[in-house]
Amino acid sequence: MGFFDDKQEWLAEVFAQYPEDRRRSALMPLLRRVQQEEGYVDFERMKEIAALVGTTATEVAGVMSFYSYYQGLPTGKYHIQVCRTLSCKLAGSDELWHTLSERLGILPGEVTADGRFSLQAVECLGSCHTGPVIQINDEHYVERVTKARLEALLEGLMQDKPLEEVRRSLPDEDKMGKATIELEGGEPS
């Protein structure tokens, strides 16, 4: 069964927002809906969307791959996105990436055995002054991710505490925004 089979009304609403001959424009809302509900966009879904908006699976794949938001493979409960653009890189995002990858034992595209974590490198998250930055799922930023903060974060997530609560209880969370935290988790000077 297709994903949109029982969403005809919603589809009609979305298509109504674009001119009749520009149905391709509805590509993004459709992709977003699938991503939100299923956590990733399967190839079968791409083909379904392609047929609905009148294009090819290739174009859907092209649009999808442009945005790091869309996933082609299933993700974990906590999808960790590590910024790898310049500022974060200078602040040590490479080390952060390797630490995370080793600690969780996964590579991009994989999910930890308990289904909790998946990992992705993304481009600039727009918080260059507080690098290295990671984003968890759609809403949560964790900034200045030092080793100590990372440990505390993973610890909290392992216990499935609410994300916001975990973030607030991270070491040095009160000093965020101040340029004084040592990256390796030492005492602030």
Next chain:
Amino acid sequence: MPKVKVNDRTVEVPPGTSAMDAIFHAGYDVPLFCAERHLSPTGSCRMCLVKAGAPRKGPDGEWITDESGEIKIFWFPKLMASCTLAVSDGMVIDTLSDEVRHAQSGMVELTLANHPLDCPTCDKGGACDLQDRAYEYGLDEKFYTGPTGEPVYTRYEFTKRHVDKHHPLSEFIILDRERCIHCKRCVRYFEEIPGDQVLDFIERAVHTFIGTADEGLPSNFSGNITDICPVGALLDRVARFRGRNWEFEQTPSVSVDDASGQYIWIDARSGRIERIRARENPELNDIWISDAARFGHEWADMDRITTPLVRKGDALEPATWEEALAAMRRGLEDVDRTRIGLLLPGDATLEEGMAAAALASQFGTGYLDFEGRTAVPATNFPAATFASVLEADYILVLGDPTEELPIAHVWIHKRLRGVKMPQRLNHGTPVADLAIREHTPPDGSLLGAFAPHPTRVMEWAASRGVFAPGQAAAFLAAFEAALAGREPEEAAGVSPEAVKRAAESWKSAERRVLFVGAEVLMDVKAAQLAEKIAKSQGAVVFAMTPAANARGLEAMGVWPAGDARAPRAVFTAAEDPAADLLEMADFHVFHVPRLNDKVRRYADVVLPAKTPYEKRGTLLNVENRLVGLEPAHVRAGEAEGLVQALALFASAAGVEPPLRFVRQARARFLDRYKVNLDRLDPYGTIWRPRVSLAPRPLSQEGNLYLKPSMWKARHRLGEAAGRALGVLELAAHPETALAEGLDEGAVLEVETPAGALSARLVFDAGLPAGWFYLPAGVPAMRLPFRALVPRGGEAS
């Protein structure tokens, strides 16, 4: 018209011209990678940077002047990509200053930064835009010097990006992602020309690569991307590693694979055809050719007969021409000359047709025919040029242009996208035509498409339908009724609403174009109805004949006439004549390039023939355009042309040959029709022959429907084509198949005129019930449905 000053020259160009074309028009050069004729300009490579400026008018409507009273030029603050910059009156463009050259050399450097520079092993080497531009516009000692003042030509001291280097996109196209410079020509090409968006950019920024999610580039026009790729990223896999560009002998010729006569280059090396490329003809095929024309050449080099063969007992044995002549004399000794049959291939040239017709009249035989002939002569229909498609207000298609006349698919798509014939400038077709836009959806209201099976153009058409094979006449009758204002009945499976919609659009249009495929042309009643509708409504018709030179042969009088007494001896230059014709005769002379089962079984004498790639001759295409074949350098032993073979056959029959050489035929043609076939216009000469021939029906019945296919029987012989096509698909409506006890996926043996083929059964609910469909590389045909034997046991 805006006046533009390019460096020191002032030119006038039509409004809307791009600065790039103004520069070329003025005779200057500007480097480019992403702009391409017939594609939308996008300015993605930034190679064509120029300094540009324009005067401005003040509030008083007068040009603003500087202190000295001269009209002041307001320069754009940065260098501009000339391909996306439209000219304006008084614009000044500078392409020669150091500022521009410095920027261009910087762009070359950036483009080369991640390019592997493996030119010595690259097939594009020697014909590569990037090579040429790097030489012309690359780093200049003027701009870069080392610490001691020595010129610097390269600054590549870092590791290059390494990605997928041998990525087959399909059996015919291979992609080298390291060489790709992301000009997007191939992506735009697929979207804008055939309308199959099967390639796209995947990922973004430095990670971007060209890729597809659809299996094996499902398009009949995939090969063109290898021509337009400015680097060696997209390569013709059939021709890969078969020669360097400077080793090929390049022959300008035309393709005989369909009735359009697409312009091609034949690249041969050491007597072997290695590659076919598109040759520009802005009136016919622009710079595009179909995949069949490009990749279907391997058969030309396969198992050629290099000497005459004469039957000795059961075997055909090599012989000299003298022995072959003697054998023909013996065979024709007591054959009544009026009972000799002559059969030509559908791609026989005008000259060959003339020789055959002259010989037939000398024999006094009426049995003169050609392969792929339609029941109704194509010359009955008022033809027009492809350019008229762009002017059409309504296009009605009865058939499958994508398969039957591939280039028509491109013209129809152009019309639906609203593309006009481009202006011709000093350098030809505009390189960056700002009138062409990316992502223009096709306007389906201009198109009605009906066929016995779902077609590619149907996807665009506002009114469309699938009728049962053999019911073209019923459909046309319903269409005619709707035109006359009567309420149409359901026509052979097509809904009356669709017929009515099509008829209304047709009626309200001023300029109408009708495409009729073999399905209509094979059916006398349907063809006459179509002719009547077209002529009474002043429509022009593209009769998509299976034979490449149907019009030319008809004009030369190659058409069966008189009584139908069975011929006793047959001369056939067709490779696959009908078995019943061969059964009728006792003596068979074959003039073919290659042996096949029929030749082995029936031939008494075999004369080695030239393939169309080796001939000099002329075709009359679907538009009534004379286009010329030129012989490529192919090693073909003692192969002779058809005119010579016919002359030999004539003397064997004791008749003075009416024509011995192509040259004589051309002289006679000039004498008779005042057209010099030696001096055709570069893009072909329009010639409207006056022909009146009576329809001659061909027997057709059965419920196996052979769809015309771009991949004609002989193309399948090629290794690459064979691999790509794999197992054929026999399609049927699920109910029809299940009624025969056949499930989807069953692999079957299917009997066809082209021999037994292996096919896999697929269900297609869009097909009319009661029929089996097979793309078979022959004219649309209906055959008795033969027992189909599942291979490897029962279907699962």
